[in-house]
Amino acid sequence: MNLPFLHLIALSLYALSCITGLGQEKNGPRELRLLPVGDMPPFRQEIRDGVRYELEPDPGSEPPQMISIPLTKKKSVTVQLALGTFTESLPLPATLQMCRLQKAQGDETELWSQIQLPEQGDCAVILWRDPQKNTWDVVRSMVIPEGPVTFPAGSARLVNTLTANSRWVFAHKTIEVKAGGVVVEKLPAESVPVQVSVRDAEQNWRVVFQSAIGQGDDERSNVILYRADGEEVRNPVKLINLREQVNPEPVGVVTPP
Incomplete structure (x- = not known):
C-alpha cells in the first residue's frame, strides 16, 4: 500500500472534520447558557418569641429564581437562576433571534429582559443588575459566542462587564x-499568576485582583470582572473564575497522524 497516499487521505479527512465542526458550531439548532453575576443579599434575621427567623431578601436584591423563555408560540423552557453559576445549556431553535427572559411565578410570567441573539451559533449571556437603579428588576446583559472553536479547552475567556477598561x-x-x-487567551495547563487592574475615575490603573488562574488540559476558564453591588462594599470591582471541563470530541472525528 502507498504510505504517502494514505497519509494524504488522513490529512484530507482531518481537514473535512474541522470544516464540519466549524459548520456545526455556526449552523442548525443551538444552545444558550445564562450566568447572573453580583453580590448575594445580606443575611438578615429577627427574633420572635425567642426564636430566630431568617428574613426574605429585599425586593430586587437578587435575580429571579425561575426564568421562562418562549421558544415558539406554544412551547417554552424554564430554568433556575443562581448567582455565580451557569445554567444548564438550553436548546434553542435556529430561527430564534430575540430571546425573551420572563420571570416565572407559578403559571404567571412577567417580561424581565429581551436579548438580541447572534444569527448563528451557541452563546452565553452574562447578566447583572443595572448600576444606576441597583436592582435586579432592571437587568443589563452581554452576549458571548460559545463552542469548541471560539472557546476551546486550554483557554481563558476574560470578560469585562464594567464601564471601564481593564x-x-x-x-x-x-x-x-x-x-x-x-478576550479569549490560550493558557498553559498550570497555575498562571495574573494581576488585574481597572481604570478609576482619575483614569489611573487600580489593582482589583492579584492571584493565579489554573486549569487542566481539558478545562477552560470563565474569568469575569463585575461591579460589586452589595451593601458596604470595600472593593467596587470583583472577579469570579469559573472553570469547566470541555466535552471530548465526538466519536468519528479523525485526528491528524
Whole structure:
C-alpha cells in the first residue's frame, strides 16, 4: 500500500472534520447558557418569641429564581437562576433571534429582559443588575459566542462587564480588555499568576485582583470582572473564575497522524 497516499487521505479527512465542526458550531439548532453575576443579599434575621427567623431578601436584591423563555408560540423552557453559576445549556431553535427572559411565578410570567441573539451559533449571556437603579428588576446583559472553536479547552475567556477598561498582566504578556469586551487567551495547563487592574475615575490603573488562574488540559476558564453591588462594599470591582471541563470530541472525528 502507498504510505504517502494514505497519509494524504488522513490529512484530507482531518481537514473535512474541522470544516464540519466549524459548520456545526455556526449552523442548525443551538444552545444558550445564562450566568447572573453580583453580590448575594445580606443575611438578615429577627427574633420572635425567642426564636430566630431568617428574613426574605429585599425586593430586587437578587435575580429571579425561575426564568421562562418562549421558544415558539406554544412551547417554552424554564430554568433556575443562581448567582455565580451557569445554567444548564438550553436548546434553542435556529430561527430564534430575540430571546425573551420572563420571570416565572407559578403559571404567571412577567417580561424581565429581551436579548438580541447572534444569527448563528451557541452563546452565553452574562447578566447583572443595572448600576444606576441597583436592582435586579432592571437587568443589563452581554452576549458571548460559545463552542469548541471560539472557546476551546486550554483557554481563558476574560470578560469585562464594567464601564471601564481593564488590564490583565500575565507573566508572558499584558492584555487590555475594553469595557464590555471579551478576550479569549490560550493558557498553559498550570497555575498562571495574573494581576488585574481597572481604570478609576482619575483614569489611573487600580489593582482589583492579584492571584493565579489554573486549569487542566481539558478545562477552560470563565474569568469575569463585575461591579460589586452589595451593601458596604470595600472593593467596587470583583472577579469570579469559573472553570469547566470541555466535552471530548465526538466519536468519528479523525485526528491528524
